Amino acid sequence: MRVAVIGTGYVGLVSGACLADVGHRVTCVDAVSEKIEHLRRGKLSIFEPGLEELFVRNTEAGRLSFTTSYGQALSGADIVFVAVGTPSADDGSVDMSAFDAAVLSIAEALSGYAVVANKSTVPVGTAERAEGMIRSAYGGDFNVVSNPEFLREGHAVFDFLHPARIIVGSASARATDMMLRLYASLDGKKLVMDRRSAELTKYAANAFLAAKINFINEISHLAESVGADIDEVAKGIGSDPRIGNDFLRPGPGWGGSCFPKDVRALIRLADRHGEALPITRAAYAMNARARVRIIDRLDRAIGGCSGKRVAVFGLAFKGNTNDTRESASIDLINHLLQRGAEVRAYDPVARLPSGVLHNGYELVHAGSVYEAAEGADACILATDWEEFRAMNLPELASCMSGNCLFDARNLLDSAEAMRSGLMYLCIGKPSRHSLF
Template identity: 40%
Template sequence: MKISVVGTGYVGSVTAACFAELGHEVICIDIDEEKVQKINDGISPIHENGLGELLRKHTGRSLYATTDYQHAIMNSDISFICVGTPCDEDGKIDLTVLKKSCKSLGSGIGKKDRYHVAVVKSTVVPMTTENVVIPLLEKYSGKQAGKDFGVAMNPEFLREGMAVYDFMHPDKIVVGAHDQRSGSIVSDLYKGIECEVTRTNLRTAEMIKYANNSFLATKISFSNEIGNICKKMGIDCYDVMREVGKDFRISPHFLNSGAGFGGSCFPKDVQALVNRSMEIGYEPSLLRSVIELNDRQPLKMIELLEKKIGDPANKRIAVLGLAFKNGTDDIRESRSIPVIDCLIRKGAHVVAYDPMASDNMKRLFDNIEYASSAARALENAHACLLMTEWDEFRNLDSELAGMHRRLVIDGRHLIDPHSIENEIEYEGICW
């Protein structure tokens, strides 16, 4: 099939490359000329394992990028909308970019004399495809959805850092469709992947994505709540959750307590579902608690720090880990952000290190020191805060010897203090 993909962020670029790997012809669309040029040069516009290899393999053969919407739509049969849907200042989903994409896509569909399917892969709250996407496509195309063109909703379930693998080895493929023909066309795209395709309606497909992410976020916040209680009683939460996770009804995944969750999905998706629930007259108290606990959780790192060293003003504090998770340079909603912000407000001298994300964090904080290695960050530091699960932080030992005070506050259960040759003061956030 001939596919066009609108947006070349995490979801769009991975979707395009993986569909090319499945044997389809793919055109990427983006208004960012730099991203377009990178893709056409076979260079990944983002850091994502395996993506660069796929782009080098298929670019110039079955994949290329353009800024020309009309060209891409006229030369494809299916268009995937993969643009960002962040939350605005009030926590509501921001559909600005999505709406612009629908207008451009609708205009292109209006000029075609053959059936075209528009597929929403962006994360949108239930009823968005019906109430926003379809009316815009119909208005700007002058055609009728389900008759002249098709509409589907195909949510993604990709983990940053593992997105290519997850696309090619999914645990579920969900296709919500406005009409039977659209659902069949989109489902057929995934032939070659060993996974059942679940067919449903548009709003159910949208809700599956939000329910999925909200449940995973709830597991994390639940684990952190239990961890905070365990900490008060001198119990290692990891000993507790290791056994809880053995229950087949629960599973061990997402039970790791720590400094909280971040990233481009969980925080905004839970908040967007909370706001959508309020709009339809329901108070989602559980989901509110998930967000509130996650907002408070990283500041417990500061509480532990102050118990150990008192006022952090004018003290050198090393923050190791800036990305929201290992394997990516993405800092969106990273739990390091509120920690660094609090340390700055308290007058600490912050020195930060991350193997991938330092350049991105510099755009937020240009008033802290960035080190080229963990060892450099730890030199003469009064304390070390571990914030991201990078493997290199699990093996810290000789690097700690250069600290002014060998105090490590672990937000990710990375270090076994008994395995370190250099004697340290160690404190875990929930253990």
């Protein structure tokens, strides 16, 4: 099938490359000409395991191409995916400006029947609204479906090619058939439902997972107080198939491009319809408190952060990605700065953009954990990169002026850390596991 993908961010680029890899002819469109030129030269703007290999293979085979022209991309296209950003507006609702611009451009470029499939995360009712926008500018035949994505950054290529489920929200048998043919080579459940249910499913899934993370963080706080081990507790409850093991790792809370904005959007949707959503609201508030609690504990451990040097290991919101959007590391660094600390950081691939830190602070991006830790009074392991699990802890300790290591991801062996002379702090462990 011939496919057009509007947007070359995480969702658009991964979706386009994967669809090309299963045999479809895909043209990706982006309004930013610089991004298209980079892609044409083989330069990827995102880090995602496995993506570069797919990108090279399918561009060389002629199945994957890039353009700024909607007309070129949509000519002969069977399916047009919308995969543009839908960030939070100032009030927590969804900023639909990029989506609306894409839909209007699609309407102007359509020249024959096509299915317009939305992958962007959008408010309930958007498919119907997009249908009306297109119909006002295009007199031909078309259908709009909702096809939400469920890609985990760091595992997006695998998730696309091996989906747990594919959801198609459709009001047209013809459009449904085309979407199912598009995905015929992919295993996983194909769930067909109405468009509003598909749109709400995306929000509900992210809010549920966010609340699950917050729950284990909340229980980890209690575990510290009563002398229990949160890893054992998570193993115990996760062995119940009704609960499952996923998303039961304590840490500094959730971030990234999906959970924060989608939880905010769900709350705003509930406000408009007079629904309270107390669990979702509590999850959002709890996420912010998780970061403050880490800095509070560090502050007590080192006798106050003011005037101290702190190294932060990890800037991406999770391992295996360079995405720093709403990363816990940003909040942790800002809390440290507000308490008077000096901060240096290291991440294998991620860098913080300017303007996200307190008072315009210029962060030093070190070349390794050991360089970042040079002369540090304390270190915070903030992102779950496998590289950090393999750190040489005696070497790390020798670089530092102090000895406090806060493992906010519970990646390290506490006994090894203490044998290396480190004051080891972690989340949800009894006091015998640390020196504090």
